[in-house]
Amino acid sequence: MNVNEIREKSRSVIGPYCKSCPVCNGKACSNKIPGPVGAVSQHYSDLYNDNMFNEIYVRACAKSGIAAFTGDGLNEEIMIHATHAIKENKGIGVPTIKPWDKDTCFKKLDLANESNAFAIAMDIDAAGLPFLQGRIPPAGRKSVEELKEIIDYAHVPFIVKGIMSVEGAQKAVDAGAKAIVVSNHGGRVLDGTPATACVLEEIADQFKGQVKIIVDGGIRSGLDVFKALALGADAVIIARPFVNMIYGGKDEGVEAYVQQLGQELENTMMMTGVSSLREVSKKNIYK
Ligand SMILES: Cc1cc2nc3c(=O)[nH]c(=O)nc-3n(C[C@H](O)[C@H](O)[C@H](O)COP(=O)(O)O)c2cc1C
Structure with missing residues (x-):
C-alpha cells in the first residue's frame, strides 16, 4: 500500500x-483534538491503547531508520511500556518526560536510563498544560538550576522540547541541554502562539552549532523538511x-x-x- x-x-x-x-493541517479537527495527542484511544479510536500504539511506533520507526519520541502522562504505565519498547529496539527512541517534581523526574529518568535510549527529552512547555495542573505527582515550571539537576541525572544527551524564543533556548543551553526542540506543542495549547516556522530562524541564527536544533509543528512532506533545514534546523519531528x-x-x-x-x-x-x-x-x- x-x-x-x-x-x-x-x-x-x-x-x-x-x-x-489528505494533509494533516488541524482544520477539520479544530477544537476536537489537542496538539499533544497522547491518549490515542481517546483522541483517535480504541483500536489501540497507548501501550499497543507505542510498541508498533517505536519498532516501526527503528526499522525505518528514524527514532520515535515517546510521550508521558498521568498514567505511569505509559512511560514504563514505552521505555521497555525502546530497550527492545536497542535504545532507538527518545523517552519524553513531563516536567514533574524532582523525585518523579528521577524515577522516570531511571526508566529512561535503563532503556539505553540514545537521548532523553523533556517537554518543558507541558508545565502549563491544563490537564497537569493541581495533579499528583505535581508538574510545573523549572528554574535553570532545577533543570540542570535533572539533566545531570541523565546518562545521555538531553533534549529540551517546547522552546519558542531565544531566551528560552539560552536557558536550555545554560541548563546543559544538548538539543532543543522548537515546538509550540502542536499549536493547540495557547491561542496566539506563533508558528514554529516564524521563530525558528532567529533561534537558529543564535544557537546553530552550540546545540542541535530540532523543530516540529505541521511538517508533513519532504519539501517541508527541506524548508525547516533551510531555516536552520538540524532535524525535524513529525x-x-x-x-x-x-x-x-x-x-x-x-x-x-x-x-x-x-x-x-x-x-x-x-x-x-x-x-x-x-x-x-x-x-x-x-x-
Ligand atoms: C500520539 C502523540 C502523542 C504525543 N505525546 C506527546 C507528549 O507526551 N509530549 C510531547 O511533548 N508531545 C507530544 N506530542 C506532540 C508532538 O510531539 C508534537 O509536538 C506536535 O504534535 C506537533 O507536531 P505535528 O504537527 O507534526 O503533529 C504527541 C503527539 C502525538 C501524535
Whole structure:
C-alpha cells in the first residue's frame, strides 16, 4: 500500500475526531483534538491503547531508520511500556518526560536510563498544560538550576522540547541541554502562539552549532523538511501523520511514509541543486 491508500484505510478505523485528512493541517479537527495527542484511544479510536500504539511506533520507526519520541502522562504505565519498547529496539527512541517534581523526574529518568535510549527529552512547555495542573505527582515550571539537576541525572544527551524564543533556548543551553526542540506543542495549547516556522530562524541564527536544533509543528512532506533545514534546523519531528499511518498500516504505514518523505526531500534537493543536506541553507528558500 502507498501512503494515500494507508491514510484512506486509517479513515475506516479512526475517529470520530480525526478525519485522516489528505494533509494533516488541524482544520477539520479544530477544537476536537489537542496538539499533544497522547491518549490515542481517546483522541483517535480504541483500536489501540497507548501501550499497543507505542510498541508498533517505536519498532516501526527503528526499522525505518528514524527514532520515535515517546510521550508521558498521568498514567505511569505509559512511560514504563514505552521505555521497555525502546530497550527492545536497542535504545532507538527518545523517552519524553513531563516536567514533574524532582523525585518523579528521577524515577522516570531511571526508566529512561535503563532503556539505553540514545537521548532523553523533556517537554518543558507541558508545565502549563491544563490537564497537569493541581495533579499528583505535581508538574510545573523549572528554574535553570532545577533543570540542570535533572539533566545531570541523565546518562545521555538531553533534549529540551517546547522552546519558542531565544531566551528560552539560552536557558536550555545554560541548563546543559544538548538539543532543543522548537515546538509550540502542536499549536493547540495557547491561542496566539506563533508558528514554529516564524521563530525558528532567529533561534537558529543564535544557537546553530552550540546545540542541535530540532523543530516540529505541521511538517508533513519532504519539501517541508527541506524548508525547516533551510531555516536552520538540524532535524525535524513529525508527529500526527504517523498516527494515521499506524492506524492504517502499522509498520508498513510508517515505512511507506518515511520512504515518501525521503523521496520528496531528494526531489527537492535535485530541484534546488543541492547535493548534500549540509548544503541546504537560507539561499535555497524564497522569503
Ligand atoms: C500520539 C502523540 C502523542 C504525543 N505525546 C506527546 C507528549 O507526551 N509530549 C510531547 O511533548 N508531545 C507530544 N506530542 C506532540 C508532538 O510531539 C508534537 O509536538 C506536535 O504534535 C506537533 O507536531 P505535528 O504537527 O507534526 O503533529 C504527541 C503527539 C502525538 C501524535
